[in-house]
Amino acid sequence: MSTIEKQIDVSVPADVAWDCLHSVESYPQFVDGVREARPEGKRRAHLDLEGGGKVREVDAEITDRAKSGTKGNVMLWHTAHGEGAELKGAFTVRAIDDQHTQVQVRVEYDPEKTRDTFGGPKGFAQSDAIQELVQHDLEKFKDLVEHQR
Numbered sequence: 132m133s134t135i136e137k138q139i140d141v142s143v144p145a146d147v148a149w150d151c152l153h154s155v156e157s158y159p160q161f162v163d164g165v166r167e168a169r170p171e172g173k174r175r176a177h178l179d180l181e182g183g184g185k186v187r188e189v190d191a192e193i194t195d196r197a198k199s200g201t202k203g204n205v206m207l208w209h210t211a212h213g214e215g216a217e218l219k220g221a222f223t224v225r226a227i228d229d230q231h232t233q234v235q236v237r238v239e240y241d242p243e244k245t246r247d248t249f250g251g252p253k254g255f256a257q258s259d260a261i262q263e264l265v266q267h268d269l270e271k272f273k274d275l276v277e278h279q280r
Contacts, residue, residue: 132239132240132241133240137269139273141273145204152206175211176191177191191208191209192208194208206222206224207219
């Protein structure tokens with residue numbers, strides 16, 4: 132498994148960022164490759180993904196937990212069933228002050244399965260591409276939460 136961690140500071144209160152992450156329907160607005168997303172119950176989301184010229188359906192399980200010793204919350208997620216790569220990760224939301232929040236994302240993936248599912252380069256080139264994608268998604272998230280208020 133490979134792991135990518137990225138973070139970004141956003142100019143909104145922590146609860147605004149947290150609520151946006153829990154609004155599954157908003158994922159197509161900030162996660163590249165997500166065509167449609169909808170909640171299915173309290174802890175599950177269904178995602179229609181597009182990548183490598185293919186459309187795939189994936190279900191994700193979501194679990195929340197308070198991060199002890201900090202003023203932060205963590206949303207853990209993993210693909211539960213569907214076609215393609217198995218992914219898992221977490222969003223951590225930490226208040227910097229009343230109007231600023233740090234959002235960190237961690238993604239764990241199997242490089243070979245990810246390449247087979249979504250196409251694209253191998254090795255370091257794939258890792259670089261995924262890191263750029265995660266950073267781009269964080270920047271889109273920042274834009275979304277800061278301008279929806």
